Amino acid sequence: MLIGHQSWEFRNRPVILGTATVVGPDEGEGPLGNEFDIVHADAILGQDSWEKAEKKMLEEAAKLAVENAGLTKEKIEFYVGGDLINQIISNSFAVRTMQIPYLGIFGACSTSMEGLAIASMIVDGGYAKHTMAGTCSHNSTAEKQFRYPTEYGSQKPPTAQYTVTGAGVAVIGKHGRGPVVTGATIGRVIDMGIKDPFNMGAAMAPAAVDTLQSHFRDFDRQPEYYDLIVTGDLAEVGYGIARELLKKHRVPIEQTTYKDCGLMIYDLEKQKSLVQAGGSGCGCSATVTYGHLLKRLAKGELKRILVVATGALLSPLSFQQGESIPCIAHAVAIESGE
Structure with missing residues (x-):
């Protein structure tokens, strides 16, 4: 239900039944490296483009999240997600493989919580028993689109940030155990x-x-x-x-x-x-x-x-x-x- 001016309160308390994370080598070397489900040693994941590598990460995370939730993909009624690439193609192409009803969203780097909020609202409102929220990014696809291709080797100022190579997916359900x-x-x-x-x-x-x-x-x-x-x-x-x-x-x-x-x-x-x-x-x-x-x-x-x-x-x-x-x-x- 709406609370205040711009917030939703989920009184039925949707449950996060399972999650999965897939990251690249730089993220694996960080302080949280041991807490990700899959850490790839090579950021291109054996693909022939950075964009295909990003899509593959999301597919891996989605498959594993469903397994961790103790479900099959046929039980997922809606998928909500987006990414940074033009026309959110990583998500659109990945969901083409998953064959799950799809709501594509774009919130740039806020997409993870935008997707989780919408997926939770769907379950809380009784419009589905199980939904999934996912997003992904890749350092090389983001650099190529928004700044300069990695191969260009441009110098960056100290204020610049490093786009995470990773994908995260959550499965939300009406009932079950979990946060x-x-x-x-x-x-x-x-x-x-x-x-x-x-x-x-x-x-x-x-x-x-x-x-x-x-x-x-x-x-x-x-x-x-x-x-x-x-x-x-x-x-x-x-x-x-x-x-x-x-x-x-x-x-x-x-x-x-x-x-x-x-x-x-x-x-x-x-x-x-x-x-x-x-x-x-x-x-x-x-x-x-x-x-x-x-x-x-x-x-x-x-x-x-x-x-x-x-x-x-x-x-x-x-x-x-x-x-x-x-x-x-x-x-x-x-x-x-x-």
Whole structure:
């Protein structure tokens, strides 16, 4: 049901029955490497293009998530997902293989939580017993589309982020065992006039803060309600800006409570020369949430988490025409099912 101005409360508490994560070699070498289901040693996955490699990761994650949920793909009634490639072809081509009714979405790097929110809403409303939400990204496909092909070897500024090569999928059900999705806050488009595609963190931080404020207002909650709050992929630059904005707006979030997936997935000391300011991409919040955070919920280390995935809604065309970067953030509240 609608709560406040822009949030949904899921009173039937849809259950995350199973998840799966697939990542590339750089993500496997990060601090969360042991928590992903599949770590590929080669980012091209034996395919003849980066785009096909990205699609294969998503297919692998979807197949494994269904198995981990104890279901067959015939039991999945709807799939909700998207990615960064033009016309979200990684998801569209992967679902062509899966043959599951499909809702394609585009939220840039916020797609993971946008998809989880919609898939949960479908189940909560009684329109399906089982749904699936998935997303993916690949460093080389994103670089080729939004900046420069990897082979070009261009120099990047310290504010640049490294697109995660990874896919994350969750299966949501009406009944069962697992963490539950209790609510979501749908973000507004926020544009502060930033035009630099190498400074995504700064562009997205205000959208993350706006959604956080809206979530706390709509649900009449304080940040301490959650054991952990994570933003999607603000990385080093955006995370610092977000913390300053939260302080300015008197939102009392402690550093121990608030983390960022873009800082969690890589070791910035050991991998700094590769990842610059940290991680980004649709696969960033998806793999950290489904591969790490839900495991902490299962172990009882966390009881309530809020995941705020952030996205920069630019395109190569809008950048070439000198447009600024509109951004968005979607928040999903997940709690232990115990």
